[in-house]
Amino acid sequence: MSKYYQGIDIGSSYTKLTVIDETNRICYQDIVKTMNRDKQELANILTKIKSDYNIVSICATGYGREHFKDAHINKTEIYCASVGVSTLFPEAKSIIDIGGEDIKVIKTGGDGKVDDFYMNTKCAAGTGTFLIEIAERAELPLARLSELASKSNFDKELNSFCTVFAKTEIMKWIFDEVPEQDLARGIYISIVNRIAKIRMDKTLPIFLIGGVIQYHPFLKTIVEEKFQQRVVVPENPQMINSFGAAILAKKHAESEIKIASKY
Amino acid sequence: MSQETIKQPYKIKSAKLMKELMGNYFLGMKDKTKKIAWCTSVGPAELLRSFGFEVHFPENHGALLGATRTATDLIPEATKLGYSSEICSYLTADVGSYLKKETPLTEHYGLEGPPKPDLIVYNTNQCREVQDWFEYFAKEKNCPIFGIEPPRYVDEVSNEAIENVAAQFKSLIPLCEQASGQKFDIDKFRETLRLSKEATDLWKKVLWTARVSPSPISFFDATIHMGPIVVLRGTQMAKDYYITLLKELEDNVTKGIGFLEAEKCRIYWDGMPIWGKLRPMSELFAANNAAVVASTYCNSWVFDAFDEKNPFESSALAYTEIFINRSEHAKEKILKKLIQDFRIGGMIFHEAKTCFSNSNSRFGMPLRLKNETGIETLVIEGDLCDLRFYSEGQTTTKIETFIEQLS
Ligand code: SF4
Numbered sequence: 001m002s003k004y005y006q007g008i009d010i011g012s013s014y015t016k017l018t019v020i021d022e023t024n025r026i027c028y029q030d031i032v033k034t035m036n037r038d039k040q041e042l043a044n045i046l047t048k049i050k051s052d053y054n055i056v057s058i059c060a061t062g063y064g065r066e067h068f069k070d071a072h073i074n075k076t077e078i079y080c081a082s083v084g085v086s087t088l089f090p091e092a093k094s095i096i097d098i099g100g101e102d103i104k105v106i107k108t109g110g111d112g113k114v115d116d117f118y119m120n121t122k123c124a125a126g127t128g129t130f131l132i133e134i135a136e137r138a139e140l141p142l143a144r145l146s147e148l149a150s151k152s153n154f155d156k157e158l159n160s161f162c163t164v165f166a167k168t169e170i171m172k173w174i175f176d177e178v179p180e181q182d183l184a185r186g187i188y189i190s191i192v193n194r195i196a197k198i199r200m201d202k203t204l205p206i207f208l209i210g211g212v213i214q215y216h217p218f219l220k221t222i223v224e225e226k227f228q229q230r231v232v233v234p235e236n237p238q239m240i241n242s243f244g245a246a247i248l249a250k251k252h253a254e255s256e257i258k259i260a261s262k263y
Numbered sequence: 264m265s266q267e268t269i270k271q272p273y274k275i276k277s278a279k280l281m282k283e284l285m286g287n288y289f290l291g292m293k294d295k296t297k298k299i300a301w302c303t304s305v306g307p308a309e310l311l312r313s314f315g316f317e318v319h320f321p322e323n324h325g326a327l328l329g330a331t332r333t334a335t336d337l338i339p340e341a342t343k344l345g346y347s348s349e350i351c352s353y354l355t356a357d358v359g360s361y362l363k364k365e366t367p368l369t370e371h372y373g374l375e376g377p378p379k380p381d382l383i384v385y386n387t388n389q390c391r392e393v394q395d396w397f398e399y400f401a402k403e404k405n406c407p408i409f410g411i412e413p414p415r416y417v418d419e420v421s422n423e424a425i426e427n428v429a430a431q432f433k434s435l436i437p438l439c440e441q442a443s444g445q446k447f448d449i450d451k452f453r454e455t456l457r458l459s460k461e462a463t464d465l466w467k468k469v470l471w472t473a474r475v476s477p478s479p480i481s482f483f484d485a486t487i488h489m490g491p492i493v494v495l496r497g498t499q500m501a502k503d504y505y506i507t508l509l510k511e512l513e514d515n516v517t518k519g520i521g522f523l524e525a526e527k528c529r530i531y532w533d534g535m536p537i538w539g540k541l542r543p544m545s546e547l548f549a550a551n552n553a554a555v556v557a558s559t560y561c562n563s564w565v566f567d568a569f570d571e572k573n574p575f576e577s578s579a580l581a582y583t584e585i586f587i588n589r590s591e592h593a594k595e596k597i598l599k600k601l602i603q604d605f606r607i608g609g610m611i612f613h614e615a616k617t618c619f620s621n622s623n624s625r626f627g628m629p630l631r632l633k634n635e636t637g638i639e640t641l642v643i644e645g646d647l648c649d650l651r652f653y654s655e656g657q658t659t660t661k662i663e664t665f666i667e668q669l670s
Binding site: 079114 | 664
């Protein structure tokens with residue numbers, strides 16, 4: 001019977017699931033809201049995975065990793081990101097994971113080991129939450145933000161570190177009748193400039209992952225402009241940590257077999 | 264995780280004795296016949312004890328408010344009085360506790376609150392906050408106050424600095440005599456200092472047992488077992504306690520018993536403990552087989568310089584050369600030596616939001632140490648008492664990734 005491995009990334013906004021086979025091929029992926037009061041949706045997905053695949057090992061990651069009782073191991077999302085991206089792109093790189101509540105910058109070699117990492121923790125500036133709050137204040141539809149920004153050459157940013165202050169700053173832009181495509185681009189520039197304040201090896205290519213880049217693809221252009229580096233967005237950037245978790249679930253299962261065969 | 268069983272770290276047996284000792288210390292404060300002095304944690308406790316004062320340490324009360332997680336509710340009381348919530352949360356928690364008339368001392372020891380002071384003494388060798396804090400209470404309690412103000416952030420302690428501080432110690436004597444009703448007795452001072460020196464030497468030996476692997480004591484254990492060296496130094500009881508503790512730890516070293524069975528990596532903790540999260544923190548590291556074996560904080564009560572033959576000068580030196588009062592350069596030299604001695608692979612800097620003086624990550628030190636020694640460094644944000652500045656989820660992710668990185 002073929003063996004399958006499951007990664008589950010329980011983030012603050014969404015729970016992502018990936019199932020891989022023994023060749024690391026992705027066989028199944030899904031995504032549900034983490035805070036969905038109705039836990040049935042996730043339960044249904046998990047039941048379906050169980051019945052369709054012979055899952056031998058599960059790795060949980062993300063902020064909710066400790067709470068997923070069926071996991072054999074749990075690993076941080078930073079490690080999973082590093083393993084996930086490095087499995088697809090085995091080269092030295094910086095990974096920027098822009099999530100709902102934080103930004104993570106990870107330096108990693110081709111082997112997936114984390115060489116260095118940084119997390120902005122204290123405030124929402126530069127994160128998905130920042131984006132949502134500011135866009136809402138500017139009355140810009142989130143789904144069209146990327147498209148709007150692509151039409152602009154605006155080069156200003158919101159200076160404030162604080163989301164609340166940034167909201168008042170964008171009010172000033174609105175009073176100044178800054179057109180909406182410029183507002184959109186200005187918001188993206190603010191996010192990228194926030195990332196640029198984090199220590200990063202300038203010689204390495206950049207891989208953008210996480211939910212924000214999935215829904216705001218124009219950010220890639222701004223990152224390229226700002227960092228003057230090769231910027232890669234892997235396919236399904238929001239799912240990559242769950243993919244990394246699935247890879248680690250597989251490694252775990254393999255090491256267990258090795259231990260067992262010793263005795 | 265369902266299939267990985269987490270082993271509980273070794274529990275130090277002497278802890279029972281220490282609890283008794285600390286209990287008696289607090290109960291001793293009920294004795295109305297005793298004169299009480301308040302003192303900063305690295306203030307001139309020996310001189311005060313030589314006058315027969317029972318010594319209360321407001322920082323110890325602050326740590327208790329932090330450890331019992333009552334601080335976060337008390338701090339806003341001080342904030343209403345105009346104290347920023349970003350200054351020392353020992354201060355704001357202690358003032359808040361006083362204003363709200365709430366303290367864990369009541370539940371644990373039947374005390375209404377910290378004992379009423381007959382004299383208040385501080386030393387700004389650690390920070391300026393203690394000055395404001397103690398002055399607030401001096402006014403509230405209508406109590407005489409004395410401050411020792413040594414040169415700050417010294418590279419090495421000069422002879423002039425020693426003379427200066429020794430003179431300040433001496434000028435405290437008349438106030439002590441007045442408040443205690445006892446004449447200064449140099450022999451008593453020498454005797455107290457001798458006891459303090461013996462206890463601090465033992466404490467150092469206790470901490471230094473962690474140089475072996477597996478280490479018999481963790482940083483988290485040490486934050487508990489440091490109680491007597493902070494509040495009872497200069498007494499026979501403190502000395503006796505550390506003889507017992509050291510024996511247990513040395514026996515464990517001989518038997519190869521560590522607080523963890525196997526150490527995946529060895530970590531140094533810089534900065535204050537996060538008092539309200541000691542247990543989950545300790546469990547987090549233990550679950551990942553990461554041994555936190557040394558710290559700036561617990562080393563703060565190692566006073567090599569005490570010498571009964573020169574009680575004033577040696578106290579002046581000991582209390583001025585403490586880590587927190589040193590230049591960046593001197594601090595780095597000390598840390599590099601500890602990294603070597605304790606065979607440290609990674610260093611965690613706790614950047615406490617409300618304690619500038621005990622947060623050593625703010626002037627680029629983690630990166631400098633990483634570049635110069637090759638160890639990995641991590642900065643985590645939190646606070647000693649105010650848990651509003653701490654994110655458990657984010658910190659756990661950082662720490663677990665860091666351990667992964669070190670392994
Ligand atoms: S050193 Fe820090 S924690 Fe201690 S009293 Fe000063 S400000 Fe407060």
